[in-house]
Amino acid sequence: MLTRVMFVALALTAAMPAVSSAQAPFTIGNVTAQPGTIASGQLVVAARGGDAGTTIPFTIVNGAKPGPVLALTAGVHGAEYPPILALQRVRGTIDPETLAGTVVMVHIANMPSYLKRTIYYSPIDGQNLNRVFPGKPDGTLSERIAYALTTNVIERADALVDLHCGDANESLRPYVYWETSGASPDLAERGRQLALAFGIDHIVIDRDQPTDPNACVYLSNTAITRGKPAMSVESGGLGSTDAESIARIERGIAGVMRYLKMQATGPDPVAHPIWLGRALVVDSPATGIFYPAVERGHTVAEGTLIGHITDFFGKTIAEMRAPFAGEVLYVVGTPAISKGEPIAFIGERAAQGDAVTKR
Template identity: 50%
Template sequence: MGEDRLYSRDMVCHARGGVLSRFSWGPHAARWWGLVVILLAGVASARAPRGEFSLGPIVARPGTAASGRLPVPEGVDSGTFIPITLVHGSRPGPVLALIAGVHGSEYAPILALQRVRPLLEPARLAGTVILVHAANIPAFLGRTIYTGPVDGKNLNRSFPGNPEGTVTERIAYVLREQILRRADVVVDLHAGDANEALRPWTGYYAKHGTPEVIARSRELAIAFGVDHIVLFPMENLSFEKALYTGAAAVALGKPSFDVEVGGLGRATPEQLALIERGVFSLLRHLRMLEGKPSPVEHPIFIERRANLKSEVEGFFYPTVEVGQWVRTGSLVGYVTDFFGNRIAEHRAPHGGVVLVFFGTPPVRSGETVAVIGEVHDPAPAPAQAP
């Protein structure tokens, strides 16, 4: 069949902006008019202005950056704000949300975004980067761990949020509606809290979300460049049960992963540099910046974690270092009473890597004093002296 016969002899040819003409086909007309349509559509697209990007009162024009306070209105308790920077590239591309400070005393990611901000050149950027410098200002200024000082709630257990709830729930609601919904990719940046020592890792939801979102989240976690990657076990969380920042993003259909770097209230140059490198590797992977990304070449995937919980209160003494590999039965730490008598021990239930442990002495009953990520365990640990 000849190509000209694929079309009717009397057609209307549309392009951006309206009808071009009605005509009868002659030899090779389809080929030429098709080319005209493509060229005109391309010209119209090229001339279309790139619009502003705004979040609440913060507005960034194409090729510029803007910073400001995204308000969280007062309600049953006092209001607050979320400090935001918008870096709006000169060319179209995805919207990447980098969220630090969901827990107010996890300082390394908060300070890392301070370093990233002046390094992002809007003129070289495709797409838009949303920098959430400190999501939980009440906890940040209050220097509290895990929970906010006003209502005692954990922001990373408060999604999808509630506009009529307490301040932590209202922060979650604003983050969901203003940040998560606007983003194409969400990165939730954490550290060990002020009482936790932590080995750097990333993590994503391996069973929550569509297959496409799960695969994309995995790909992005690898692109960040940290070698240990935790597979979060939660399955198919409903919108109402997606309590974590990243889980809420996935429930909205957005690829997402967590980053965990830093701890014990510290932010070392090495930790800040690790986060900074990861952010720029991710930007290159997303083709928001030119250049080659630096993905991890040999990722270690952790499918199961053991949370060692204390059944007593007292003083916790770790006997391992973060990042150390342990065997089944290895002593991870012990608890003494207030007079120095050993009253409890914590041993690894399986072989693996020490991801987190309490790095400060106080421990209460029910608290997680250490986390072991399961990896290959070649043999049982030898007996250890009490």
């Protein structure tokens, strides 16, 4: 019996390496937050190879009590505003005196994209920041931003919530990703609980992510391939700053903090999740002017017209149809379209287990 008790105690210790008996100061870059305090600053991505570098504003809320380190990231895509505005509000509402653990907020991960108001791509190097993780210390500016986030934030965190919405051209209904690729059963289950805790009922099961930590591609997958539960959130879109999309993110963060036992109260997890077992981005076959035929949240049958594209004089040159029956998770809501870019994301309701997702 004694042997068994010791084994259990050792197992618990091994499972929670980040939780020490006393809360310590937490430092990122040249910013240190003492237990029970909030500190903010900038990560500096130095100039290199002809670009001017950039800065990444962040906040450390270091609780007075020990607990996990939760990373919250916004602005990986710079024109996705509700996550950025939600973190402004969350920063002002977490009480470090009662917090157990540490919250690290990245307020705007992709400052060049934010300042130049670009969708998808960096105005400096043309790359999508959420496709270049884990980044490189000597790469393009996007790769150096990714590297700074990987080494300063993800490697320090015990869990990650990466906050997105429809980009400025995307009309989107709220959903989250449960990302399981390469995760052990235990890690996959912790990711599932994280997704449920956020409180958005539409959950895309994503089993199609890379499993190599050195080629993890996505920010959330950077955490997962390093053994940490993570999720991506989508709430809002079309460059808007609507209050409901912001409040939904605030509630979700509170739910996650309750699940992680960082605070005693928070919203309940989703009681009746809608698992989307198959989801597919429909890419544009042509360049021109896009006319959507569906709206976010619409239910479509296989073959339903999603929209059409005209040339610049008004002649229809392409029609896009739903690849299978499902729900429109997002559809492009502005005219500009280039061949190969997404025009819509269709999700199919399914039981857990048979997911094939491309995004």
